[in-house]
Amino acid sequence: MANTRSHPEPSFAAKDVPSALMRQTLLDRELVRPLDRPVIRLLPWLNVVVIGGRSIMDKGRDAVLPVVEELRAALLEHRLLILTGPGIRGRHVLGVGLDLGLPTGVLAALASADAEQNGHLIAALLAEQGVSYLPHAAIAHQLAVHLSASRAVVSNGYPPYELYEFPPEVGKIPPHRTDTGAFLLADAYGAARIIYVKDVDGVFTTDPTITDGSRPEFIPRVGAAQLLAMNLDTLPVDTLAVELMAHAKHLTEIHIVNGLTPGNITKALQGEHVGTLIHAD
Amino acid sequence: MTDTASRASLESLLMSRSLSDTELMQTSNMAPDYAILPDVSVLKIGGQSVIDRGRAAVYPLIDELVTAKRSHQILIGTGAGTRARHLYSLAAELGLPTGVLTDVGAAVADQNAQMLGYLMARHGVPVVGGSAFGAIPLYLAECGAAIFSGMPPYDMWQHVPSEGVIPPYRTDAGCYLVAEVYGCRNMIFVKDEDGLYTANPKTDPGAKLIPEITVDELTALDLPDLVIERPVLELMRRARYVKSVQVINGLRPGLIKRALAGEHVGTIISAA
Numbered sequence: 165m166a167n168t169r170s171h172p173e174p175s176f177a178a179k180d181v182p183s184a185l186m187r188q189t190l191l192d193r194e195l196v197r198p199l200d201r202p203v204i205r206l207l208p209w210l211n212v213v214v215i216g217g218r219s220i221m222d223k224g225r226d227a228v229l230p231v232v233e234e235l236r237a238a239l240l241e242h243r244l245l246i247l248t249g250p251g252i253r254g255r256h257v258l259g260v261g262l263d264l265g266l267p268t269g270v271l272a273a274l275a276s277a278d279a280e281q282n283g284h285l286i287a288a289l290l291a292e293q294g295v296s297y298l299p300h301a302a303i304a305h306q307l308a309v310h311l312s313a314s315r316a317v318v319s320n321g322y323p324p325y326e327l328y329e330f331p332p333e334v335g336k337i338p339p340h341r342t343d344t345g346a347f348l349l350a351d352a353y354g355a356a357r358i359i360y361v362k363d364v365d366g367v368f369t370t371d372p373t374i375t376d377g378s379r380p381e382f383i384p385r386v387g388a389a390q391l392l393a394m395n396l397d398t399l400p401v402d403t404l405a406v407e408l409m410a411h412a413k414h415l416t417e418i419h420i421v422n423g424l425t426p427g428n429i430t431k432a433l434q435g436e437h438v439g440t441l442i443h444a445d
Numbered sequence: 446m447t448d449t450a451s452r453a454s455l456e457s458l459l460m461s462r463s464l465s466d467t468e469l470m471q472t473s474n475m476a477p478d479y480a481i482l483p484d485v486s487v488l489k490i491g492g493q494s495v496i497d498r499g500r501a502a503v504y505p506l507i508d509e510l511v512t513a514k515r516s517h518q519i520l521i522g523t524g525a526g527t528r529a530r531h532l533y534s535l536a537a538e539l540g541l542p543t544g545v546l547t548d549v550g551a552a553v554a555d556q557n558a559q560m561l562g563y564l565m566a567r568h569g570v571p572v573v574g575g576s577a578f579g580a581i582p583l584y585l586a587e588c589g590a591a592i593f594s595g596m597p598p599y600d601m602w603q604h605v606p607s608e609g610v611i612p613p614y615r616t617d618a619g620c621y622l623v624a625e626v627y628g629c630r631n632m633i634f635v636k637d638e639d640g641l642y643t644a645n646p647k648t649d650p651g652a653k654l655i656p657e658i659t660v661d662e663l664t665a666l667d668l669p670d671l672v673i674e675r676p677v678l679e680l681m682r683r684a685r686y687v688k689s690v691q692v693i694n695g696l697r698p699g700l701i702k703r704a705l706a707g708e709h710v711g712t713i714i715s716a717a
Contacts, residue, residue, distance in 0.1 A: 178493060178497040178498045178499075178527065179497050179498070179499055179527070180497070180527045181527045181528055181530070181531040182531075183527075183530050183531035183533075183534040183535070184534040184538075185530035185531075185533055185534045201537060201538065201540055201610075202540055203540055203541070203542045203610060204539075204540040204541065204542075206541075206542065206545075252460070255459045255460055255464075256459075258459060259455065259456050259459045259460075262455065262473055262476035263452060263455075263476065263477075264477075264479065265476065265477035265478055265479030266479060266481075267478070267479075267481070267625070267626050267627075267628065267685065267686075268626070269622065269625070269626030270481075270626065300600070303601070304544070304548060304600040304601045304602075305548070323599070323602035324598050324599070324600060324602060325597075325598075325599065325602070326598070327578065327622070327623070327626045328597040328598060328599070328619060328622045328623070328626070329622075329626075330622070330680060330683065331625060331680065331683040331684055331685060332470065332683060333683055334467075334470045334471055334474060335469075335470035335471060335472070335473035335474040336473045336474065336476055336685075337464050337469065337470055337473050340602075341464060345602055348544075348601070348602045348603070348604070348605075349544075349601050349602055351542075351605065352542045352543065352544030352545075352601040352602070352603070352605075353542075353544075353601070354542070397466075398462075398463045398465075398466065399463065399465065402463075402464070402465055403465040404465075408604070408605070410607075411604070411605045411606065411607055412605060413542060413543075413605055413610075
């Protein structure tokens with residue numbers, strides 16, 4: 165073999181399986197390019213609904229039950245993957261973990277457990293309709309069969325990065341959280357839509373929950389790059405989820421809706437624009 | 446800020462701000478760093494570069510690893526290799542998304558971990574994965590080594606590349622992140638070349654070895670091909686523990702032990 169030139173012994177020939185990528189590193193841009201083909205949508209009928217931890221779950225009965233009732237009604241018509249965030253307990257465990265000096269990967273695993281527990285709560289409330297909580301592995305490998313048996317399933321919005329979480333650019337807070345995990349998963353499945361259920365109407369120029377005299381301006385529709393360039397102090401979704409929109413294969417927009425306003429989730433599932441739409445540019 | 450003040454400020458920011466908040470992220474930077482396994486070294490054994498070569502490359506390497514574990518605690522991660530390339534190629538042709546490629550590619554790194562596991566079994570070295578990671582400290586204390594499959598568990602949550610569908614974070618990134626999360630002493634990539642070259646030495650006879658380089662220099666060179674996965678460079682920039690890695694030739698006897706001892710025997714890539 166020609167490529168043994170730099171090797172100490174010629175007997176090291178590799179056992180290859182012939183393929184278009186056979187003898188190169190997967191790191192050579194030119195050689196990997198021919199594989200750029202259209203990607204199919206695995207579950208084109210899938211609706212992903214993300215229930216905020218702090219924005220909905222932590223508000224308790226008054227916020228959670230109306231959202232659950234809307235979902236209960238919606239699953240007759242739509243097939244739903246419901247994902248939950250960790251909320252205040254996630255913040256608490258991050259605080260303890262940071263104080264103990266634990267690394268980002270460990271913090272990610274800890275916070276993920278709190279997102280999972282919120283998922284169990286939602287699934288229990290919808291159990292009567294055949295809805296169960298599924299762990300990451302079942303979501304990755306058996307979502308199709310579960311959604312054929314049931315109209316909806318619930319899982320953990322946090323992606324399964326855990327110990328393999330990236331160190332963030334600044335500080336130690338895990339960068340891949342609920343909003344990002346849900347976006348990556350929804351795009352991988354080629355979902356029809358993703359709806360983020362929060363406690364605000366969508367994106368504002370300043371945080372609408374802070375009453376300091378500033379006049380927050382509502383942004384009903386905005387491009388992902390444009391939104392990032394505005395460099396707003398606070399967004400109702402994780403910045404990384406918006407950044408990743410640039411590479412998405414299927415999801416061209418995300419919808420942020422106020423779950424405290426009755427009817428919004430139902431309308432959003434029907435394709436009606438009721439909050440902020442962030443679109444890929 | 447005093448320690449108490451910064452702790453109070455971090456807790457109040459955590460309870461009141463978005464987790465993407467700049468001030469919160471900066472304050473979290475002041476938290477202490479506790480290295481979990483500071484005496485351990487992670488060795489990544491290349492799939493295509495080493496394991497696919499079979500006995501001729503793997504048997505001598507096993508002997509070296511067995512010798513090395515007597516004086517060092519080593520976590521051995523595996524690459525995927527030629528079967529993963531076949532799977533990626535086939536799955537991409539079928540129009541499948543990056544998440545599916547990640548999942549099926551992981552199985553190939555698993556196979557390689559199993560094979561190394563059987564070969565090292567008589568030396569007491571276990572293969573660990575998933576929840577068994579919690580037992581790694583015991584295995585390392587008892588026998589000095591443990592084997593894991595190098596692919597990160599991103600599955601359907603893998604980042605999508607800017608072009609095509611090949612998973613951007615594969616076994617180099619997976620092994621590197623294990624080293625980083627445990628605060629390990631060394632990250633050594635065991636490949637079939639003496640280190641990083643200016644071009645692919647397998648196809649370009651003019652390729653020159655680069656013995657030492659920083660991530661910034663390497664990024665500026667913008668080489669069309671690279672000996673380790675490109676995203677690892679960005680992860681290194683952000684790292685708190687593993688700020689340099691060494692790429693060595695596993696086909697040359699004796700280099701593993703020397704690299705574990707901190708000797709420069711291949712290419713050292715460092716974050717700054």
